[in-house]
Amino acid sequence: MVESDRLKRRVLQGAVRENVETIRGLPPPVLRVGAQLRRGAIQATLLVALPTLGLLAYNPLSGSAPDRAAVLATAPAVLTFRAPKAIGPVTASLGVKKLVLDPGHGGHDSGARAEGVWEKEITLEIARELRSFLKRAKYEVAMTRDADSFVSLRQRAQLANLERADLFVSIHVNSVPSQECHAVETYYLGPADDPRAEQLAGQENRESGYQLADFRRLLEGVYAHVRQAESRKLAQVVQQELVTVLGDTNPAIRDKGVRSAPFLVLITTESPGILAEVSCLSNDDEAGRLADPVYRQRIARALFHGIHAYAEARNRVATLGQAQGASR
Amino acid sequence: MTKKTDVLHVGIDLGTSHSSISASNGGRHVVDSYVGWPVDMVARRLVKKPILFGREALDSRPMLDLRRPLERGLIKEGSERDELAVRELLRHLISLAGGREGQPIRAVVGVPAEALRVSRQNLRNAVKGVADALMIVSEPFAVSYGMDALLHTMIIDIGAGTTDFCVMRGRYPTEEDQRTLTNAGDSVDEQLMTLVRAKHPDAQFSVYMVREWKEKSSFVGEPSGPVVVTVQKAAKATPVDITSEMRRACESLVAPITETMADLLARVEPEYQERVRHNIILAGGGSQVPGLAAAMERALADYGGGAVRVVEDPVFAGSNGSLAIALDASEGDWESLAG
Numbered sequence: 140m141v142e143s144d145r146l147k148r149r150v151l152q153g154a155v156r157e158n159v160e161t162i163r164g165l166p167p168p169v170l171r172v173g174a175q176l177r178r179g180a181i182q183a184t185l186l187v188a189l190p191t192l193g194l195l196a197y198n199p200l201s202g203s204a205p206d207r208a209a210v211l212a213t214a215p216a217v218l219t220f221r222a223p224k225a226i227g228p229v230t231a232s233l234g235v236k237k238l239v240l241d242p243g244h245g246g247h248d249s250g251a252r253a254e255g256v257w258e259k260e261i262t263l264e265i266a267r268e269l270r271s272f273l274k275r276a277k278y279e280v281a282m283t284r285d286a287d288s289f290v291s292l293r294q295r296a297q298l299a300n301l302e303r304a305d306l307f308v309s310i311h312v313n314s315v316p317s318q319e320c321h322a323v324e325t326y327y328l329g330p331a332d333d334p335r336a337e338q339l340a341g342q343e344n345r346e347s348g349y350q351l352a353d354f355r356r357l358l359e360g361v362y363a364h365v366r367q368a369e370s371r372k373l374a375q376v377v378q379q380e381l382v383t384v385l386g387d388t389n390p391a392i393r394d395k396g397v398r399s400a401p402f403l404v405l406i407t408t409e410s411p412g413i414l415a416e417v418s419c420l421s422n423d424d425e426a427g428r429l430a431d432p433v434y435r436q437r438i439a440r441a442l443f444h445g446i447h448a449y450a451e452a453r454n455r456v457a458t459l460g461q462a463q464g465a466s467r
Numbered sequence: 468m469t470k471k472t473d474v475l476h477v478g479i480d481l482g483t484s485h486s487s488i489s490a491s492n493g494g495r496h497v498v499d500s501y502v503g504w505p506v507d508m509v510a511r512r513l514v515k516k517p518i519l520f521g522r523e524a525l526d527s528r529p530m531l532d533l534r535r536p537l538e539r540g541l542i543k544e545g546s547e548r549d550e551l552a553v554r555e556l557l558r559h560l561i562s563l564a565g566g567r568e569g570q571p572i573r574a575v576v577g578v579p580a581e582a583l584r585v586s587r588q589n590l591r592n593a594v595k596g597v598a599d600a601l602m603i604v605s606e607p608f609a610v611s612y613g614m615d616a617l618l619h620t621m622i623i624d625i626g627a628g629t630t631d632f633c634v635m636r637g638r639y640p641t642e643e644d645q646r647t648l649t650n651a652g653d654s655v656d657e658q659l660m661t662l663v664r665a666k667h668p669d670a671q672f673s674v675y676m677v678r679e680w681k682e683k684s685s686f687v688g689e690p691s692g693p694v695v696v697t698v699q700k701a702a703k704a705t706p707v708d709i710t711s712e713m714r715r716a717c718e719s720l721v722a723p724i725t726e727t728m729a730d731l732l733a734r735v736e737p738e739y740q741e742r743v744r745h746n747i748i749l750a751g752g753g754s755q756v757p758g759l760a761a762a763m764e765r766a767l768a769d770y771g772g773g774a775v776r777v778v779e780d781p782v783f784a785g786s787n788g789s790l791a792i793a794l795d796a797s798e799g800d801w802e803s804l805a806g
Contacts (some may be wrong), residue, residue, distance in 0.1 A: 143615070146617050146618065146637055147612070147615075147617065147795060148795075149637070149638060149639075150608075150612065150617055150635075150637070150638060150639045151612075151639075151792060151795055151796060151800075152639070152800075153638060153639020153640075154602060154604050154608070154639055154792065155602065155796065155800045155803065155804065156639075157639070158591075158601075158602050158603060158804055159803050159804065161591050161603075162591070162804070387646070387726060387727055387730050388723070388726065433649075433650065433654070433719075433723070436649060440649070
C-alpha cells in the first residue's frame with residue numbers, strides 16, 4: 140500500500156470509528172478540552188447556581204467539597220457553616236435537561252451604560268441568542284425576563300425554583316472604574332475571594348427584593364448543600380469557552396479564571412448555577428464590540444458550548460447511574 | 468456478503484441552502500434545501516403533491532408549511548417536523564440518484580460541522596432508515612477527502628448557515644482542528660437586508676429576494692459595475708442601487724474568516740504552518756463570491772504570505788468527497804455501520 144493510500148485509510152478509519160461510537164450511543168468528546176487560552180480585552184464574569192447542588196457535589200465527576208467555609212453576603216458579616224454529609228455517586232445520577240436563563244437588570248434597573256448601550260439590553264439579547272442555541276440542542280429553556288421589564292432578584296429565584304431548573308445561568312456585563320478592564324471572569328456561588336468580587340456581588344445584589352430578616356436563611360443557603368464543587372466545574376468549562384471563543388475575536392483578552400462570590404440570585408436559586416459578567420462596558424473597545432449583534436452572538440455561542448459540554452458530561456453520568464440501577 | 472457492484476453508493480452534501488448527491492451510477496443532482504407540506508386540503512389540491520422539495524417548494528411557499536431544516540447549520544429547534552424534513556430531503560435526493568428497485572444503498576452524508584458537533588446523536592436518529600448503511604461526516608472533511616487534501620491543508624467551507632474550518636493533519640480531524648462561525652451566507656443576507664432597509668425604508672422586499680440578489684451580484688473589493696435591483700415601493704416596481712450595501716454585507720465575512728484562519732494556523736506545528744498557509748481551499752457556495760479569495764490572500768500577507776484556491780466544483784465538491792469515502796470504505800466498515 141502506498142503512503143497516500145495508508146493516509147486515506149487512516150483518516151477514513153477515524154470517520155468510521157466516530158460513527159460506530161454514535162450508533163452505540165457513546166457521546167462525542169467534550170468540546171475543545173485543553174484549548175489554548177488567549178489574552179485579550181474583555182471583562183466577563185459568569186455566575187452559575189445549581190438547585191440540586193447537594194446531590195451533584197459528590198458525583199464521580201466532581202472533586203471533594205470543602206467541609207467548612209466562610210460566607211459573605213452583601214453585608215460585611217462573616218459566618219461559618221458545616222457542610223452536609225456526602226451523598227453517594229449513584230444518588231448523583233442526575234442529568235441536565237432544563238435551564239433557566241437570567242438576563243441581568245431590566246426596566247428601571249438599567250445596569251451599566253456606555254456609548255449609548257445599556258447593560259439590560261445586552262444581557263437580554265445574549266440570553267435570547269443563548270436560548271436559541273440551547274433549544275436547537277433540545278434543552279428546555281425558560282427566561283426570568285424576555286422583555287425590558289424589572290424583575291427583582293427574589294422573583295427571578297422564585298421563577299427558577301418554580302421551573303425546577305437543572306441549571307441556572309445569570310448573565311451580566313461588568314463596569315469598573317478603570318479603562319483597563321480586559322478580563323474574562325466566571326463566578327460561582329461561594330464566599331468572595333477578593334474585595335473586588337465582594338464589591339461586585341454587592342452591586343449585583345441591589346434591587347434584590349429581600350429584607351434583612353431574610354439574610355440568615357439566605358446565608359445558610361450558601362452551604363446548605365455542598366454545591367460548590369459542581370458549580371465550579373460548570374464555571375470552569377464556561378470560562379474556558381468564553382476565553383477561547385472570545386479570544387478568537389479579541390486577542391487582548393485576559394483570562395482571570397474562575398472565582399466565587401455570594402451573589403444573592405445564586406444563593407436563593409435551588410438549582411446549580413453560575414453568574415456571568417460576560418463583558419466590560421466601561422472599556423470603550425468592549426462597549427463598541429457589544430453594540431455589534433455578531434459579537435453578542437459569539438458570547439452566547441461560547442456560553443452555549445460551555446453549558447453543553449458540562450451537561451453532556453452530567454448526562455453521561457446520569458445514563459451510567461440509571462444503567463447501574465437497572466442492573467441491580 | 469454483498470458485492471460492491473450490487474450496491475448503490477451515494478455521497479450527499481446536506482447543506483443549509485443547497486443539498487447535492489453524487490452516486491456511483493454517475494448521477495449528480497442538486498436541490499435547494501427546502502421541504503414543504505401543503506397546509507390544507509385546498510393547497511394539496513393545488514400543488515397536487517403530498518410533499519414538495521427545493522425550488523418547487525419555494526415557489527409554492529404561500530400554500531406550504533415550508534421548512535429549511537438546517538438553519539444556521541443545525542436541525543432547527545429540536546422540531547420533529549424539521550427532523551422529518553431532513554429525512555424526506557435525503558429520501559428525495561436518493562430517489563433522484565435512481566437506484567434499481569431493491570438495490571442496497573450505502574450513503575455517506577456530509578453535514579455542517581456544527582450540526583455534527585452539537586447534535587450528533589439526534590442527527591443520526593433523524594436520518595435513520597434512509598439507507599441500508601449510513602456514515603455521517605463533516606462537510607469540510609468530505610471536501611478534503613474528495614480532493615486528496617488530507618495533509619497540511621486548511622479547508623474553509625462557506626455555507627449558508629455556517630463557515631466551517633478544518634485543518635487536515637493526516638488524521639481524522641478532532642475538535643482542535645476545527646472551528647465554526649455563523650458568519651456565512653445567511654448572515655450576509657441579514658446584513659444586506661438591514662442595510663437596504665436603512666437606506667430605503669419605504670421599500671418592500673423579502674429575504675428570498677435578498678438571497679437572490681446576493682447569489683447573482685455578490686462581490687468583495689472593487690465592484691465590476693453597479694448592482695441595481697428591483698423593489699416594491701407603494702406597490703410600484705422601483706429600481707434601486709445597492710452596490711455599496713452589497714459590498715459592505717459581503718465584506719463582513721472577510722475579517723472573521725481571516726481571524727479564525729489565523730487562529731487555526733497558529734495552532735499548527737510551526738514547521739508546517741507555511742505549507743498550510745499555501746494550501747488553503749475555499750469551498751461551499753460562499754467560495755464563489757468574487758474577490759473573496761484575493762482578499763484572504765491579501766490578509767495572509769501579514770502572516771508571511773499564502774495561497775487560497777477555490778474548489779473547481781463548489782456544488783458537488785462535498786458530495787463527490789462523500790462518494791469517495793463511500794467507495795473507499797471497506798465491506799467490514801459498512802457492516803459495522805448498517806442499520
